[in-house]
Amino acid sequence: MATVLQSRPEIDVAPEAVVVRFAGDSGDGMQLTGGQFTLSTALAGNDLATFPDFPAEIRAPQGTLFGVSAFQINFGSSAITTAGDAPDVLIAMNPAALKTNVGDLKPGGLIIADTGEFNERNLAKAKYATNPVEDGSLSKWQLLAFDISALTLESVKPFGLGNKEALRCKNMWTLGLALWMFDRDRGPIVEWLKSKFAKNTILADANIAALNAGHAFGETAELSGPLKQLHVAPAPVPDGLYRTVTGAESISLGLVAGAQLASLPMFFGGYPITPASAILHHLSKLKEFGVTTFQAEDEIAAIASAIGASYAGSLGITSSSGPGIALKGEAIGLAIMTELPLVIVNSQRGGPSTGLPTKTEQSDLYQAVYGRNGDAPLPVIAARSPADAFDCAIEACRIAVEYMTPVMLLTDGYIANAAEPWKVPDMASYAPFPVTFQEEAQEGGLKPYARDAKLKRPWIKPGTPGLMHRIGGIEKELDTGHINYAPENHQAMTHIRQNKVLGIAKGLRQDIDQGNEGGKIAVVGWGSTYGPISQAVRRARAKGHDVAHIHIRHIWPLPENLGELLKGFEKVLVPEMNTGQLKTVLRDQYLVDARPLNKVSGQPFRIAEIEDAIESLLA
Amino acid sequence: MATVLQSRPEIDVAPEAVVVRFAGDSGDGMQLTGGQFTLSTALAGNDLATFPDFPAEIRAPQGTLFGVSAFQINFGSSAITTAGDAPDVLIAMNPAALKTNVGDLKPGGLIIADTGEFNERNLAKAKYATNPVEDGSLSKWQLLAFDISALTLESVKPFGLGNKEALRCKNMWTLGLALWMFDRDRGPIVEWLKSKFAKNTILADANIAALNAGHAFGETAELSGPLKQLHVAPAPVPDGLYRTVTGAESISLGLVAGAQLASLPMFFGGYPITPASAILHHLSKLKEFGVTTFQAEDEIAAIASAIGASYAGSLGITSSSGPGIALKGEAIGLAIMTELPLVIVNSQRGGPSTGLPTKTEQSDLYQAVYGRNGDAPLPVIAARSPADAFDCAIEACRIAVEYMTPVMLLTDGYIANAAEPWKVPDMASYAPFPVTFQEEAQEGGLKPYARDAKLKRPWIKPGTPGLMHRIGGIEKELDTGHINYAPENHQAMTHIRQNKVLGIAKGLRQDIDQGNEGGKIAVVGWGSTYGPISQAVRRARAKGHDVAHIHIRHIWPLPENLGELLKGFEKVLVPEMNTGQLKTVLRDQYLVDARPLNKVSGQPFRIAEIEDAIESLLA
Amino acid sequence: MNEMTTIKVQTTIKDWETDQEVRWCPGCGDYAILKAVQRTLPEIGADPKNTVFVSGIGCSSRFPYYVESYGFHTIHGRAPAVATGVKLANPELDVWIITGDGDALSIGGNHTMHILRRNLDCQILLFNNEIYGLTKGQYSPTSREGTKSPSTPFGSVDRPAKPAAFALGSGARFVARGFDVSKNLPDVLKAAYNHKGAAFVEIFQNCIVYNKDVFADFTEKKNADEGQLWLENGKPMLFAKGTKGITLDREALTLKVVEVVDGNWQAAGVIVHDVTNRSVAHMLVEMPFGAFPMALGILYDDPRPSFEQGVIAQNEKASAGKVADLQKLVSQGETWTVSHAGPEL
Amino acid sequence: MNEMTTIKVQTTIKDWETDQEVRWCPGCGDYAILKAVQRTLPEIGADPKNTVFVSGIGCSSRFPYYVESYGFHTIHGRAPAVATGVKLANPELDVWIITGDGDALSIGGNHTMHILRRNLDCQILLFNNEIYGLTKGQYSPTSREGTKSPSTPFGSVDRPAKPAAFALGSGARFVARGFDVSKNLPDVLKAAYNHKGAAFVEIFQNCIVYNKDVFADFTEKKNADEGQLWLENGKPMLFAKGTKGITLDREALTLKVVEVVDGNWQAAGVIVHDVTNRSVAHMLVEMPFGAFPMALGILYDDPRPSFEQGVIAQNEKASAGKVADLQKLVSQGETWTVSHAGPEL
Numbered sequence A, B: 001m002a003t004v005l006q007s008r009p010e011i012d013v014a015p016e017a018v019v020v021r022f023a024g025d026s027g028d029g030m031q032l033t034g035g036q037f038t039l040s041t042a043l044a045g046n047d048l049a050t051f052p053d054f055p056a057e058i059r060a061p062q063g064t065l066f067g068v069s070a071f072q073i074n075f076g077s078s079a080i081t082t083a084g085d086a087p088d089v090l091i092a093m094n095p096a097a098l099k100t101n102v103g104d105l106k107p108g109g110l111i112i113a114d115t116g117e118f119n120e121r122n123l124a125k126a127k128y129a130t131n132p133v134e135d136g137s138l139s140k141w142q143l144l145a146f147d148i149s150a151l152t153l154e155s156v157k158p159f160g161l162g163n164k165e166a167l168r169c170k171n172m173w174t175l176g177l178a179l180w181m182f183d184r185d186r187g188p189i190v191e192w193l194k195s196k197f198a199k200n201t202i203l204a205d206a207n208i209a210a211l212n213a214g215h216a217f218g219e220t221a222e223l224s225g226p227l228k229q230l231h232v233a234p235a236p237v238p239d240g241l242y243r244t245v246t247g248a249e250s251i252s253l254g255l256v257a258g259a260q261l262a263s264l265p266m267f268f269g270g271y272p273i274t275p276a277s278a279i280l281h282h283l284s285k286l287k288e289f290g291v292t293t294f295q296a297e298d299e300i301a302a303i304a305s306a307i308g309a310s311y312a313g314s315l316g317i318t319s320s321s322g323p324g325i326a327l328k329g330e331a332i333g334l335a336i337m338t339e340l341p342l343v344i345v346n347s348q349r350g351g352p353s354t355g356l357p358t359k360t361e362q363s364d365l366y367q368a369v370y371g372r373n374g375d376a377p378l379p380v381i382a383a384r385s386p387a388d389a390f391d392c393a394i395e396a397c398r399i400a401v402e403y404m405t406p407v408m409l410l411t412d413g414y415i416a417n418a419a420e421p422w423k424v425p426d427m428a429s430y431a432p433f434p435v436t437f438q439e440e441a442q443e444g445g446l447k448p449y450a451r452d453a454k455l456k457r458p459w460i461k462p463g464t465p466g467l468m469h470r471i472g473g474i475e476k477e478l479d480t481g482h483i484n485y486a487p488e489n490h491q492a493m494t495h496i497r498q499n500k501v502l503g504i505a506k507g508l509r510q511d512i513d514q515g516n517e518g519g520k521i522a523v524v525g526w527g528s529t530y531g532p533i534s535q536a537v538r539r540a541r542a543k544g545h546d547v548a549h550i551h552i553r554h555i556w557p558l559p560e561n562l563g564e565l566l567k568g569f570e571k572v573l574v575p576e577m578n579t580g581q582l583k584t585v586l587r588d589q590y591l592v593d594a595r596p597l598n599k600v601s602g603q604p605f606r607i608a609e610i611e612d613a614i615e616s617l618l619a
Numbered sequence C, D: 001m002n003e004m005t006t007i008k009v010q011t012t013i014k015d016w017e018t019d020q021e022v023r024w025c026p027g028c029g030d031y032a033i034l035k036a037v038q039r040t041l042p043e044i045g046a047d048p049k050n051t052v053f054v055s056g057i058g059c060s061s062r063f064p065y066y067v068e069s070y071g072f073h074t075i076h077g078r079a080p081a082v083a084t085g086v087k088l089a090n091p092e093l094d095v096w097i098i099t100g101d102g103d104a105l106s107i108g109g110n111h112t113m114h115i116l117r118r119n120l121d122c123q124i125l126l127f128n129n130e131i132y133g134l135t136k137g138q139y140s141p142t143s144r145e146g147t148k149s150p151s152t153p154f155g156s157v158d159r160p161a162k163p164a165a166f167a168l169g170s171g172a173r174f175v176a177r178g179f180d181v182s183k184n185l186p187d188v189l190k191a192a193y194n195h196k197g198a199a200f201v202e203i204f205q206n207c208i209v210y211n212k213d214v215f216a217d218f219t220e221k222k223n224a225d226e227g228q229l230w231l232e233n234g235k236p237m238l239f240a241k242g243t244k245g246i247t248l249d250r251e252a253l254t255l256k257v258v259e260v261v262d263g264n265w266q267a268a269g270v271i272v273h274d275v276t277n278r279s280v281a282h283m284l285v286e287m288p289f290g291a292f293p294m295a296l297g298i299l300y301d302d303p304r305p306s307f308e309q310g311v312i313a314q315n316e317k318a319s320a321g322k323v324a325d326l327q328k329l330v331s332q333g334e335t336w337t338v339s340h341a342g343p344e345l
């Protein structure tokens, strides 16, 4: 475990931040390189955000345009909440990587390209008529093109690797160069390489050699202008223990924590689907926490088994993405009717239908809030970032058991895959919410559908002596839970189900993320748009604009004060990575003229896009 | 075919109308009796509406409260649009039928009860401590209790039937009495009995004898007050050929007509579910119209097969109710992405989950408009009555093929089962909308996702030479339809899908059912609430109130003028048999303060309920 | 049957009856099956508090409401999936799945396959009436070719599924057959209960309203001798009062019926039933009725470790020696400490 | 194979290749299967315009994009249902279903069962790599017990499904097996095509990224003799260059391997393969690999009338002599005329 010494920094209005993008063939190990660079950045005490962007194919053919894998990191000396709009530095390991990424590079930005890969075949695959590093077509940027492949081969010669194996060290060479550029310590990465290749010390040494060579190259090479070292000061973050975390990890951890705080065993029923699978993978390793994971035959069986487990006294959890959640709709209705606790995690991806499995989107909000037959109210909460996802998962578990209801937790492909530094929480600071199962009949006999003050029904699990009873999906009779088709009873039960869920809003206060109550513009967001919105609002406020940022975690029911809050603003802007779904809920609930700002390209918002929308709304 | 001579009636402000309810054990053939009484009512030239209400059980045990089957008919000399609030006459064939129905009877209304069934056992089953026909507990109504069972046995003695068989004629005896009360011709029913029992003339004669005996009883019996004959004048309806029709029938007919007008064969993929099954049953008899019906293994296979059939050049149709529609969500997304024509019929029932299968509700509007993953726009239209369902079905087919899109058609259990007179349409008056399949490549090569002015893509069916191509659920490339994950492309395609559906609203004008543009209150409804709303508004207007009735067929996209229309009213009232779903769409789209009036009891609105809401909104 | 079935509990039929009115059609075969189950439960020493009946949707699936134990009337076709969650969450429970030919083989076919493949410890009672009862009589996947029903007015054209064959093909380790009014039904249920793992029981059931007497050819007294082949482990496959038997045609390698002359079945080469012979089980479930009698009783019984046993064993093994320290868990991975005081020691 | 396969069309392999870049991992077994199909189509005289490839979701299901015919890449597990609609709407089409072990047997198991039961005329090619490829390597219903995968880090505990056994249990009338790089694959595909009805073909496929070489025990050259039993109708079940064969243990009534001494298989009682013998087919699909070789080729082929034939015949029969008069249709039932003029004459 490394330690960072940092001096109290003075607050810095125009933060120094740098955006670097590593891009190469999916075989070039760019995600790995990015991951390690992220770690060293964290260790350097910078705040950071990342955006991994890999191809849909498992292993796309080498050198092709659709086979390009990229990893972007934004780091700086003040709060960083997005992976950054345009890169300052682009490292392109082959022509295809250059072709697909250079367009995003800031004018005047730096391109580092491995000329070793810019040969006929690769240029053709990248559909380049002429060689861009030679034909001057890159003149609006700074170009640093040299034969990284050759230099790498040179550096690992002593280890007598085969050509293919030797070239695999390219990414470490490049990482070494990057570490030099940003004045980073190689130590932790050397350690990591040693442990990674523990079984094959030759490979370990070769990679370390390449890493050092890249670093040395930066120091020694007499290069003209572009390549210079720059030091990004550490960001002012509170003291404590830190780690990096992806959304998939933090949700898994949060669910485990939630079950533990409820002092329940967890049953997780899942079926693989991108980008949700990672949660199943993480949880399947944590059996010592009373976690049982079950890979079902399909999404319907996944949720059905989770409902069965909840009925039997575990905390049932299921997870999927859009198409799979669609299949769960009927069973969610059963959980609503039988009033059993259940957490449903939706890692949203581009839709409709199979859509864009590896791209991010927020277009399942309608499905979450409205997407069932019958009047079927369902609490919905949404995570804003990998770190936030931990608390959201706990919150979902709490609501599920405290109200005996299924709960939908929304995250998305961006949150699931992106890594960010996370101040490791002190678990002692979380109030437990232990479940008490009913073990005695109420006086007046057994009433499985009796209500407490929160309108919650008792949780009675099979195995309890004397409380045998039957439940099911047909309308229930008040208190007894017997089948009942009577008009008044259905009316009453419908309202109980509705009011129970609405009751969750009691005591839920929506706070303002930036700005004051009331004013010209409130930018209202939810989920993973948090980063770009907060940056855009920060910039607008820095310019002196009267703008506030409100970010909603509780999508349904909405916090009780939200309506009042919104009425205090002249204009309400709702940026969403969909065609305007939260907007519908806000307009319906509060009759506020919420204006949508929509992006559905499978890419997160750029800060500038939201900034512009604010500007034009002010104009 | 009977003919009715009718004299031009003078317009009648307070129309004379009567509500009769037949109630008995599910074994007593009340639905049959009601059906025949309906026919004779129609033949008498009255306008009418009916409400069959039978138990959830297939064959509930004899005499039990949950085994009661009832049939209500409202008929009169002016437009009738509901089955009526409270019956004037209740015919109760046993204690259970009395117990469950007498509460609805108008004060002073007439009860006809068969004392033959009011024995110990039946009274106990109906949970009567004492015999209500004797203990005076019915004093607020007129009671006519006599031994119908005995009289029936008497009347059919000559035919030497067994006691059980003989008693089965009770319903015809009762029908005979009812026919006398309302001065009806027995002829058509006698004919019907002859054909029904063609194979068993004894039974035919016995039933006819019972019918006549009941009729004679009315004429001859020296009964005190309550039982008198009353004649309800025929209603003023336009000349033409009429029949009675249920929603299930008219939707089936409309779908057949729609396919014919599109000059396409129809493929219907269904899976049985109450109350949707009847559509599958009707269509499976109509093979000569190029209809192929397929009972699939589940709802997913049902819609998937329909999508496959549409792909191959048929008009694919699928049908279910709430829980089954929930299962179709993912596949609907596929139809949206592949842009294939498809009609999805949802016969709504009480929810959530299994809910109340035999009760009616409108709670699947959210599911229809919003219930899918991704930005997945879907046209939704709703039928207001059995007769209207015919045109709606044709409209759904038209939109599906003219825009290459799936379409959701909403109906409900009430419309599906209720019968109403229907002026047989002149099919020549419907404009055909024949489909032309693409058979040649566009110049510039084959473009399966090219667009016409309506943004519709071409329909190319397998078997067409030279136009081989591949489609699927992954995001499509503009024009070519190849797989494409590019951000700009997804953005563009999302908007095309959205705008194509929004474009359907072009030229759709919402008209006002009653009242004028602008005013104090607009009562806005959709679907089967049409009847009670129009009656309530008629009454309110009769009292001189400035109220209008707007009934929406096109739920999505909404008619282009609707927003303007609604802004013209001070207040907007939205009665729905759900917790407020259309209300959400209207508030979101127009920011109008639409106030919900909700009923979720599985029963249609009473006119009075809506009338009261109007009054209190005026107050 | 659960882990602790050694602990038998004393109950009577009455203890297993609920206060709910039974709502099947008068004369429905479901009544007889309900009675048979209520008779069986005391005999096997089942404990109401540890007994759970899970069903889907259908007339048959109403069953749990009438048994005084825990019960879950789920959604159409999903009972096996719900039951899997119940059993994995609490292996101490005796899980009975009640389903119909539509519920288990139409919409629920996939879950039926997978619960059998995984071999979850439970009893699956499939009420086969060859029709959709609850939805008023449409044909089902087990309806015979040509069945006229509201959805097939001209007769069904599908080739029917064979529940027991499907179960074997799905990997079932216990397959049995009985019928609603059979006096042997409780014994079949007992055997199913005593089998550790997924026990599949096809019960022919008379839907007197929509598919009356379709099984009369072998269920009725007068047809019992010629129509019913009751299998017993270790006993020759004899029927018709021992005058006929089932043998293997050693040439054609298919089963055939042979006459048995004055009880000498050995001479006739009648097969001795071995409940662990999977090959023969396949032949028995496929025997066309008519040319052959209906094979009833325990057709196949060869246990394998059950799914929940495997899961629990693995959970324990993987947890062994580990402590569930939440704080440690969240602190895993590459970490670093930020400190303004200076590096921690 | 469709109604009119008498009309053969002249094509070359090239005619069946699309302009789309093939996007499987380099070295994936899917490439070899694609080639085998593209080689087969010209040989059977298939017509691109009347050929439709329908797939679900998975690496394997990308297949249709690479065949120059009509193609529908549907949703996970639903290809058989979509294909049923395609074929019923236009029986002239040759329908090929491409699916994976997860697509066909996990989420899609129910549709696979029902298309086989109904016997829709089509070819079903199940690419069995015993893993979920597209989602990056989770275990599948056909993965062997103990398979370590991202979702089963401690090894899977489920008992695997046997695709061919499942197909037979579901009522399949044609069951065959082959593997990606086998030179016999085109012949297997031809036989499937020539079978009128649902033809089920399990193709063992090497996922070199997530489940490398799991079939090497019989697919690799060096294991071919001992590991592969290629079945031919009317020929004895011999393998290992004819030195071994399969016979029926007349006592145990199970299959067993026998030595064949200098080619005298009759003496060894080796079974002569009869593709119409369902009982033997059941035994072949259940033969445990290791103790037995892997049964390959046409295991079972005994056609029955296909589903779409039955549907179409019924549609025609029911329509015969009736005219599709819409006006008459809407005018049916009890009608009456309202007239102010007086009764019509």
Ligand SMILES: Cc1ncc(C[n+]2csc(CCOP(=O)(O)OP(=O)(O)O)c2C)c(N)n1
Pocket: A330, B271, B272, B273, B274, B299, B323, B324, B327, B354, C057, C058, C059, C060, C061, C076, C099, C100, C101, C102, C103, C104, C127, C129, C131, C132, C133, C134, C135, C140
């Ligand atoms: C998702 C869904 N689809 C369809 C139905 C309607 N439905 C209820 S039971 C049933 C089939 C009943 O047949 P079976 O399983 O054989 O049970 P039985 O009534 O014959 O005992 C159907 C189609 C439903 N309730 N839910």
Ligand SMILES: Cc1ncc(C[n+]2csc(CCOP(=O)(O)OP(=O)(O)O)c2C)c(N)n1
Pocket: A271, A272, A273, A274, A299, A323, A324, A327, A354, B330, D057, D058, D059, D060, D061, D076, D099, D100, D101, D102, D103, D104, D127, D129, D131, D132, D133, D134, D135, D140
């Ligand atoms: C409804 C739904 N659930 C899950 C997925 C994710 N998914 C895609 S393919 C697949 C399984 C692939 O395995 P297999 O069918 O064996 O095909 P392979 O990739 O091995 O060829 C899964 C789980 C999906 N696309 N849709």
Ligand code: SF4
Pocket: B058, B059, C023, C024, C025, C027, C028, C029, C030, C059, C060, C129, C133, C134, C206, C207, C208, C209, C210
């Ligand atoms: S419909 Fe058939 S199965 Fe259902 S209760 Fe009645 S008789 Fe029994």
Ligand code: SF4
Pocket: A058, A059, D023, D024, D025, D027, D028, D029, D030, D059, D060, D129, D133, D134, D206, D207, D208, D209, D210
């Ligand atoms: S993941 Fe496996 S199955 Fe998929 S393409 Fe790669 S090698 Fe083939």
Ligand SMILES: [Mg+2]
Pocket: C058, C100, C101, C102, C127, C128, C129, C130, C131, C132, C133, C140
């Ligand atoms: Mg049934």
Ligand SMILES: [Mg+2]
Pocket: D058, D100, D101, D102, D127, D128, D129, D130, D131, D132, D133, D140
């Ligand atoms: Mg696979």
